[in-house]
Amino acid sequence: MDSIVGISILASVIIIFLILFFTFVPLGLWISAAAAGVKVGILNLIGMRLRRVSPSRIILPLIKSTKAGLQISVNQLEAHYLAGGNVDTVVDALIAAQRADIELLFEKAAAIDLAGRDVLEAVKMSVNPKVIETPNVSAVSKDGIELLVKARVTVRANLERLVGGAGEATVLARVGEGIVTTVGSASAHKEVLENPDLISRVVLSKGLDAGTAFEILSIDIADVDVGRNIGAQLQTLQAEADKNIAQAKAEERRAMAVAREQEMRAAVVEAEAEVPRAMADALRQGKLGIMDYYDMQNVVADTNMRNSISKSDGGSEINSSNDKRDN
Known part of the structure; x- marks a missing residue:
């Protein structure tokens, strides 16, 4: 019974070891690389796992480049992968450049890819503008x-x-x-x-x-x-602007004239307000007699009467002329 338990434990350990081995070591990639004539050791594949590099991202482009006749090493592809580049695109661009007889080195293609540009599209654009x-x-x-x-x-x-x-x-x-x-x-x-x-x-x-x-x-x-x-639109806009400026200046001159007229009227009113005061002073000083003052008032009253009569006569003449026109 103890022998059977020991054999089962040993078998379980062997199975677990084989599972971990085949999981950690990409044996299928190693066989594919060997069949394609690409020399890659098991230790290199294990080292890629330890460096957190996906072996398929390196081995498959390496097989492709070797079949195309390109001389690219595993270290170059792995370094470009670790730098954040697209290894597959760079290899495709190098193959396309070789077929189109365009000189393109791996370092240049890797720099273009790391710069954020599509190196394969650039090679295609070099061939087809x-x-x-x-x-x-x-x-x-x-x-x-x-x-x-x-x-x-x-x-x-x-x-x-x-x-x-x-x-x-x-x-x-x-x-x-x-x-x-x-x-x-x-x-x-x-x-x-x-x-x-x-x-x-x-x-x-x-x-x-x-x-x-x-x-x-x-x-x-x-x-x-x-x-x-x-040109015509600019001239129209310029003419409109000139017109607005001229109108503004004319309005300014009109406002100044109105202000000047108001000032002159104020001066006249002020002067007329001084007349009664001057007459009172003349009466007090004896330069103007009371009869003279009444004579002056009579003259003013007569003048106002004549003005009212002339206005009423003018209105009646206008009314009579309108009646004749109607007849």
């Missing part, structure tokens, strides 16, 4: 007419400047700036409509791809539309 279409760019010629220009920019990835080079947004911004400058230099918008290739030649000659991750192959004008008459 990409067309970038700009939005409608608004530009105004010297005669004040707005033109809406749309261009297609054919670019090819520059692998040497892919790390640290500017992206598509910079290329589109520079092309738009070149379009605005070229159209703005034209004396009339008809010149641009007659020769749209003028924009392509001028913009392409400026070397807009300097410092970018691309090489501009061509700039083609896809569409040119006539927009607003900016």
Whole structure:
């Protein structure tokens, strides 16, 4: 009985050991690598487990690169994996570059991948250039007419400047700036409509791809539309502004005249208020007699009466003329 228990315990220990061994040691990958002619030792696979590296992420791309004839070591792939790179994409990019006869070293491809760019897409763009279409760019010629220009920019990835080079947004911004400058230099918008290739030649000659991750192959004008008459609109706005300024100045002068009139009326009222006081002083000082004062009041009363009579006569004459017209 004791022998049977000991045998079962030994068998359990062996089974557990084999399970842990095959779990910790990727024996299947080692067999696949040996069958493909890739020299990878069991200790290397165990070391990858200890370094928390997925062996399949290293061995499978290594088999692929070896079959493609690339000279890449396990240490290079493992170092790139530990740096946070995509090993499979880098290997695919190197194979694609080799097939397209493009010189691309592993260190350069790894740097492009770690920079956050798709190195495989960059290699494909080097072989098959990409067309970038700009939005409608608004530009105004010297005669004040707005033109809406749309261009297609054919670019090819520059692998040497892919790390640290500017992206598509910079290329589109520079092309738009070149379009605005070229159209703005034209004396009339008809010149641009007659020769749209003028924009392509001028913009392409400026070397807009300097410092970018691309090489501009061509700039083609896809569409040119006539927009607003900016010059006329600006003149209209200027005339409206001049009119508002003139009205404001006239209103200012009118307000000053009204204020001056009010001041003069106040001065007259003030002077009239001094008349009774002056007359009282004259009476007290004996310079004006009481009869003289009454004579003056009679003259004022007579004058007021004559004014009222003249106004009433004028009104009656107007009424009589209206009656005759009605008859």
